[in-house]
Amino acid sequence: MASFLNNASFYLSEAGVMVDPVETSLGMFRMTGYVLKQACLAGITSAMAVRNPVVLTQALSGLDRVFQLGNQSYLATSASVLMHEPLDIEPTALAATHIVATTSLISGQYLQDTIERYLATDDVFSEDFLQVILVSSNHSSTVDASARNLAESLGSRILQLPPESAKLPPGPILLQSDGSIRFSRVSRLYTDVYSTFVSGIYESNGTYKPLSLVDPAWGHPLIPVPSRLYSEGDPRPLAGARVGVKDIYDVAGLRTALGSKAWARMVSDAESTAPSIQCVVDLGGVLVGKQKTSQFASGALAWEWTDVYHPQNPRGDGCLSCSASSAGGACSIAGYEWLDFAIGSDTGQSVRQPAAFAGVYGNRPSQGMMNLEGVMPISYGTDTAGVFARDPRQLAKFARAWYTSSLHQGSDMNGLPDLHVPSTGGSPKRILYPVDQLPLRNPAAEAVLQGFLDRVTEAMGMTIEKINATAKVESVTGRSYESFLADLGTLWRYTQLKVVGKPFLDFYSPDFPIMELPFRSSWKNSTLDHDEHDRALQRRRRDSDVWHEEVLFGTEDSCSEAIMLYDIGTGGLPSFREEYLNDGPDAAVPEGPGTRRAGSTLASFLGSADYTIPIGQVPYYSKVTHQEHSLPVTINMMVKRGCDFVLFDFIEELADKGILMPVSTGRKAFV
Structure with a gap:
């Protein structure tokens, strides 16, 4: 369980109302799930008109998942799960962006500059990850009205995390709630x-x-x-x-x-x-x-x-x-x-x-x-x-x-x-x-x-x-x-024949395994x-x-x-x-x-x-x-x-x- 969630408060900035702190981590996970569900119901529907939804396409081993945003495929891996706790909420998958604020006031201009920097420097991040904007800081930060207005214009919602969550890395995140809540790092799949x-x-x-x-x-x-x-x-x-x-x-x-x-x-x-x-x-x-x-x-x-x-x-x-x-x-x-x-x-x-x-x-x-x-x-x-x-x-x-x-x-x-x-x-x-x-x-x-x-x-x-x-x-x-060349040839033949060739040939003996041309005769007839x-x-x-x-x-x-x-x-x-x-x-x-x-x-x-x-x-x-x-x-x-x-x-x-x-x-x- 992520320690930074303990006794912490979350804010759904669009609602403009602070969610009351809860006393247990499990309670906080439930509240987080509620907030995420409300974010999805209240704001993400409008976002679907301007950006692509998450489509989970394949489950790999463990909790590894392949998903798509439009025509681009991504991998979310279990080793990169950042929060994980059983929770009874409806399945949801959102493409999110985490911003670690370095200022006490998070304005619309700060938010815009950060998003533009992400787009300019990272080939994995895209505007499709702006379904939810997660904001955290190493110190107390305030999200002002201009930031909320910018988020609304982007068809997004801001979820303000407690200061301790700044250890969560910045950038694109896959947020899933399918019996538990998971924030996972993602990789883009290149061909x-x-x-x-x-x-x-x-x-x-x-x-x-x-x-x-x-x-x-x-x-x-x-x-x-x-x-x-x-x-x-x-x-x-x-x-x-x-x-x-x-x-x-x-x-x-x-x-x-x-x-x-x-x-x-x-x-x-x-x-x-x-x-x-x-x-x-x-x-x-x-x-x-x-x-x-x-x-x-x-x-x-x-x-x-x-x-x-x-x-x-x-x-x-x-x-x-x-x-x-x-x-x-x-x-x-x-x-x-x-x-x-x-x-x-x-x-x-x-x-x-x-x-x-x-x-x-x-x-x-x-x-x-x-x-x-x-x-x-x-x-x-x-x-x-x-x-x-x-x-x-x-x-x-x-x-x-x-x-x-x-x-x-x-x-x-x-x-x-x-x-x-x-x-x-x-x-x-x-x-x-x-x-x-x-x-x-x-x-x-x-x-x-x-x-x-x-x-x-x-x-x-x-x-x-x-x-x-x-x-x-x-x-x-x-x-x-x-x-000079003869000695070089001796050095090149000896070690590989001893460490690789002989065990390889012995394993397949009396058959002779398929090998490329350089080895077909040299390994068959060589001695150490x-x-x-x-x-x-x-x-x-x-x-x-x-x-x-x-x-x-x-x-x-x-x-x-x-x-x-x-x-x-x-x-x-x-x-x-x-x-x-x-x-x-x-x-x-x-x-x-x-x-x-x-x-x-x-x-x-x-x-x-x-x-x-x-x-x-x-x-x-x-x-x-x-x-x-x-x-x-x-x-x-x-x-x-x-x-x-x-x-x-x-x-x-x-x-x-x-x-x-x-x-x-x-x-x-x-x-």
């Missing part, structure tokens, strides 16, 4: 039109539940998104941020499917949430859905996905690839204004390349930046956790809060020295331009890159030095690039060689040390004296999700992770921090629509391991100078 989510999720009764509702026309998942107004006054750095989570991270109450139907049948729901994801929640983030991944987070190309339909890229003609692995997260950020961040993982290039294909910001942090307990592994030595965002400043804010030292991964997991991450440091002085990775294949995209570099060097006082990255690796490590894995880790440690001493090194003035550039995309050419569309000189299939031409290999093996950055767009001709569309152009910036926050400072400074910009959702990254 995942780009097929980027496995399902929506919501918190109910202390755990998370999948929302198994879909759009009836196309079967797209519905994603529950709570009001942004609920986080007003919350000082936490991620308060109210809506976050999607790649479906390799455990979330309590949900099944982690790893993009595999056979794996989903084998495992049960997670009993706890991965520390990395719990940290997001503790920082104020709101988890809204599990997002698609290629099977076991592989590098499978779009046409190689079997169990899960490949996400659709909002950019250009709508037929571009989203890359692999964390593809769902990248393309959701490119497609939906209602989503703020998406959590991915990056072993080979699984955040960085999807970010490039979708034209959004995405990072691979320094190796060891995040505890990955409760996350499906590929390689304990090279797995990392990254994030997608549309705004470089917002990504930096998220990352600074999320990558706390208390969640750093120990050297016993990755074989590298324990991580030291300075919070500040001087900006890099040089830009390394690898001639074996650049220029971009599309001359128009290379022109965008050169214009970007001209602005960066002038604004930041930097110089550009051309190097051959492959030759540099061989010279500083003293071994061939093929040997612990000693070779350890030797590869030792060689990687040596290579990483010398790389960060001789190439991406620090000085007294700079955490990372240089930034290395490379292209993780397709050189400014489109890459389509249908294989045959990539034939010919005007399209391209991306370089596979861990190959000689893949610049992403360096950060994956050496543990450096790496960031995908949208810098512009170029036109391309679509073989599907037979029209010209826009393709994002991105570049990657890599710095010394441990210099993540300094790179974020650098990126933010470029944003402050107008050199980097937030990207938009939809067909064009920049409009």
Whole structure:
């Protein structure tokens, strides 16, 4: 029972008469029910002429309810019930708005300004929630005649709550009386039109539940998104941020499917949430859905996905690839204004390349930046956790809060020295331009890159030095690039085969479960060689040390004296999700992770921090629509391991100078 109702008085402002206080909470609930019933009978009938009534459409588990206001669907959840007490009154459901007053006099102007602010800042709130206006304050407030007149003109009624009810969050509320009184938070249900989510999720009764509702026309998942107004006054750095989570991270109450139907049948729901994801929640983030991944987070190309339909890229003609692995997260950020961040993982290039294909910001942090307990592994030595965002400043804010030292991964997991991450440091002085990775294949995209570099060097006082990255690796490590790649392959195969592959195959033996192309032969014929894995880790440690001493090194003035550039995309050419569309000189299939031409290999093996950055767009001709569309152009910036926050400072400074910009959702990254 809500304690703020005890011995409290309610006012029905339209009636202009104070309801006498009652001595018991149950009596107050009955009086509340009476007031609500009278509000409905006296005022809401007239409101129906100007706004949509609540239509309860579906009961889910417990007290969770789906309802409609006009053509828009919402979810009210039992975990968010704010008052609940048995009561014998007629069933009623009203869409209400709670306003926490910050003034002693609630005037019509104050009410109007607040409603306009709600409409301007929140996509869940609408005028349909003005059937009843609930007003509370931390101190005694008076509702004057102008406020009552405004409410009447809106076809609404004001219900003034006692001061203690200010702990009720501001914003849209579903008010129900069906044998009890419940004030519940609501979420708007958005349709995942780009097929980027496995399902929506919501918190109910202390755990998370999948929302198994879909759009009836196309079967797209519905994603529950709570009001942004609920986080007003919350000082936490991620308060109210809506976050999607790649479906390799455990979330309590949900099944982690790893993009595999056979794996989903084998495992049960997670009993706890991965520390990395719990940290997001503790920082104020709101988890809204599990997002698609290629099977076991592989590098499978779009046409190689079997169990899960490949996400659709909002950019250009709508037929571009989203890359692999964390593809769902990248393309959701490119497609939906209602989503703020998406959590991915990056072993080979699984955040960085999807970010490039979708034209959004995405990072691979320094190796060891995040505890990955409760996350499906590929390689304990090279797995990392990254994030997608549309705004470089917002990504930096998220990352600074999320990558706390208390969640750093120990050297016993990755074989590298324990991580030291300075919070500040001087900006890099040089830009390394690898001639074996650049220029971009599309001359128009290379022109965008050169214009970007001209602005960066002038604004930041930097110089550009051309190097051959492959030759540099061989010279500083003293071994061939093929040997370097072979060790990376050993690291990538060992952990996942041991922790995921072998248990998976044993469970289905003597049958062989359905798997995507990258695993059909590799897992069937592979053996575990612990000693070779350890030797590869030792060689990687040596290579990483010398790389960060001789190439991406620090000085007294700079955490990372240089930034290395490379292209993780397709050189400014489109890459389509249908294989045959990539034939010919005007399209391209991306370089596979861990190959000689893949610049992403360096950060994956050496543990450096790496960031995908949208810098512009170029036109391309679509073989599907037979029209010209826009393709994002991105570049990657890599710095010394441990210099993540300094790179974020650098990126933010470029944003402050107008050199980097937030990207938009939809067909064009920049409009």
